[in-house]
Amino acid sequence: MTITDTYRIHEDWGSLTNPLRRSLEKQNGVTGTLVDTLHKLAFTQFQNTQLPGKKNEDWKYTSMRELLNTQFSEPVFPGNGYIDLRSGITELDAACIVFVNGHLLLQLSDELPAGVKLITIQEAMKEKSTLRLLEHMIARLGSSMMTPFEALTTSMTTPGVCLSIESDLQLSRPLHFLHFTDSDSASPIYTYPYKLIGIGRNTSVDIVESFVSLNNETVSFTNSVNHIMVESGAHLRHHRLQDENAQSFHINMTRVYQEKDSAYSSIAVELGSKLMRNNIEVLHCGTGITSNLNGLFMAEDRQHTDTQTFIDHAQPRCESHELYKGILDGYARGVFNGKIIVRPDAQKTNAFQQNNTLVLSRNAIMDSKPQLEIFADDVKCSHGATIGQLDENAVFYLRSRGLNRNEASALLQQAFVGEVLDKCTNEAVRNYLNQHVEAHHHE
Amino acid sequence: MLSIHQLKVSIGEKEILKGIDLDIKAGEVHAIMGPNGSGKSTLAQVIAGREEYEVTSGSMTYDGYNLLEMEIDERARAGIFLAFQYPVEIPGVTTAHFLKSTINAIRKGRGQEELTAVELLKLMRAKIQSLGIDEAFLKRALNEGFSGGEKKKNEILQMAVLEPRLCILDETDSGLDIDALRIVADGVNALRNKDRAFVVVTHYQRLLNYIIPDYVHVLYDGRIVQSGGKELALKLEEQGYDWVKETAETA
Numbered sequence: 271m272t273i274t275d276t277y278r279i280h281e282d283w284g285s286l287t288n289p290l291r292r293s294l295e296k297q298n299g300v301t302g303t304l305v306d307t308l309h310k311l312a313f314t315q316f317q318n319t320q321l322p323g324k325k326n327e328d329w330k331y332t333s334m335r336e337l338l339n340t341q342f343s344e345p346v347f348p349g350n351g352y353i354d355l356r357s358g359i360t361e362l363d364a365a366c367i368v369f370v371n372g373h374l375l376l377q378l379s380d381e382l383p384a385g386v387k388l389i390t391i392q393e394a395m396k397e398k399s400t401l402r403l404l405e406h407m408i409a410r411l412g413s414s415m416m417t418p419f420e421a422l423t424t425s426m427t428t429p430g431v432c433l434s435i436e437s438d439l440q441l442s443r444p445l446h447f448l449h450f451t452d453s454d455s456a457s458p459i460y461t462y463p464y465k466l467i468g469i470g471r472n473t474s475v476d477i478v479e480s481f482v483s484l485n486n487e488t489v490s491f492t493n494s495v496n497h498i499m500v501e502s503g504a505h506l507r508h509h510r511l512q513d514e515n516a517q518s519f520h521i522n523m524t525r526v527y528q529e530k531d532s533a534y535s536s537i538a539v540e541l542g543s544k545l546m547r548n549n550i551e552v553l554h555c556g557t558g559i560t561s562n563l564n565g566l567f568m569a570e571d572r573q574h575t576d577t578q579t580f581i582d583h584a585q586p587r588c589e590s591h592e593l594y595k596g597i598l599d600g601y602a603r604g605v606f607n608g609k610i611i612v613r614p615d616a617q618k619t620n621a622f623q624q625n626n627t628l629v630l631s632r633n634a635i636m637d638s639k640p641q642l643e644i645f646a647d648d649v650k651c652s653h654g655a656t657i658g659q660l661d662e663n664a665v666f667y668l669r670s671r672g673l674n675r676n677e678a679s680a681l682l683q684q685a686f687v688g689e690v691l692d693k694c695t696n697e698a699v700r701n702y703l704n705q706h707v708e709a710h711h712h713e
Numbered sequence: 714m715l716s717i718h719q720l721k722v723s724i725g726e727k728e729i730l731k732g733i734d735l736d737i738k739a740g741e742v743h744a745i746m747g748p749n750g751s752g753k754s755t756l757a758q759v760i761a762g763r764e765e766y767e768v769t770s771g772s773m774t775y776d777g778y779n780l781l782e783m784e785i786d787e788r789a790r791a792g793i794f795l796a797f798q799y800p801v802e803i804p805g806v807t808t809a810h811f812l813k814s815t816i817n818a819i820r821k822g823r824g825q826e827e828l829t830a831v832e833l834l835k836l837m838r839a840k841i842q843s844l845g846i847d848e849a850f851l852k853r854a855l856n857e858g859f860s861g862g863e864k865k866k867n868e869i870l871q872m873a874v875l876e877p878r879l880c881i882l883d884e885t886d887s888g889l890d891i892d893a894l895r896i897v898a899d900g901v902n903a904l905r906n907k908d909r910a911f912v913v914v915t916h917y918q919r920l921l922n923y924i925i926p927d928y929v930h931v932l933y934d935g936r937i938v939q940s941g942g943k944e945l946a947l948k949l950e951e952q953g954y955d956w957v958k959e960t961a962e963t964a
Contacts, residue, residue, distance in 0.1 A: 663801050666764070669784070670786075670788075671789055672790050672818035672875070673786055675784075685803055685804060689804070
């Protein structure tokens, strides 16, 4: 009997589930810890999810066939060749936490400020504060429905980390998770970074996540998961930059549970990858919550960029604001699916969603799908989607001032996405994101 | 400087300019007047290079170069400037950022070195002060939410900063109150010199009280039907355009 038979993993998942099989083998017989509970929960959900395919509404516009058919293998464990990794890649002044191929490299990471703890998921069971976070998260996840890719990463034992920040802290310097992929070999590699993040009561912090390829030739699959708990009164500003190489596949899930009076503000900048899907799901677990989800995506050639958001307004007097903007060129395809549920109890909800996409080429395709389900009667909700081209009047105006067509186009693109970057209240972070965005404007 | 000969221009099937002849020398100010729909704005935009208009025959040269073969931005870098009747609002780009981009694009085109951020700021501040415009302009998104008068002032500011050789003002006076009109006129007059020419397109004579033209041309139904000195503008102010139409139609 093969492992596949024992654990019932659908063979269409191909090489992507190899690390999961190995992890299940290793675990064999050793069970009973809280981390095992997390993995088991995720694995059960994984087995119950539908395979991504055209028949599945969630995957109607995004095909996973190429990803599932690619033969991936375990990346080589990063050696010591990464001493100067950060120089030249980020000028951002932040406390950096460095991962290569999904492995945390503490020797390259900065010392973290007081009150900020970074440990492995295994170690998280040994301390009271992180144990509570873990228990709390397992309880929440038990009543949520993970996506297949999210459940896949969550069900593995390595190499997850836990970031826990104490209550009542005002951290002015951002924490920066740098995720690098790298390989010398020609064969495709997978990485499954998992982060459990807890923001303590009334704490305010900026977290930046960057996903970057060190080698432009490496074919990689990053399947990243963030499970985040924002405790009451806390404010997490979460900035995400995905700038992996043009061969890479990238899937991310950020699942956020917000408690009473907390705020979660997200800016997701999607620039790289051949195939990219970013999911954000926010569940309101108390009243007086604010969720700001912002993002911009730029795709060209045959890039496929897919943003999926879901805000679950389960409690009264909460608000959410969403602004997603995109620019597509060449044969690129873009997808935006913005789901909002306002549950019967969630009276006095304010929920606003906007998606605007600029399509620069006649061969690029955008699918934008707002999905509002409202079951309460005293609410304010609105959504809007536009798909358009560059304003030729504006192009003429700029050209009549000496800018050539490409310069005029670049300036208008910058202006278009500027509205999203302006949502970033931390100037250093904004400049950092903007540098990467500017490098992608077509001159 | 600018020489237009038997220029015919269409948009779609419709012929708008039906044979224009115009000769403008450095140092001169020409006013183009005429009733609505006579083709004034079309002429202004065609000189700047607007691509929607099709030049079906005739010629247009600038300093001896064939203007019809030059791109919009090449014309700008060669010193042609169009102050728009309806300046475009561009949210997300500050006026300062826009000015910096255009100044350096034009300098690059002229083979001059680009200015540094400090030099640019100094230049912009100096021009803003000399025009009596509020410095807060620079930080605002280009023309976004500007009043009609502010937009026109912004056009003059751009003109002052870019120092073009041929300035075309397309109904810059429309929608201006008397104070804004004076700022615009002062800006133009400060730029007048022997090397620079102006084409002032206007429906009313009012602006020409402040910017005194050397020549006035009356455009009607796609043709220049009268040319004369500044006194022609006064006659139009007194008598309206009806006599022009009558003369044109009986001719």
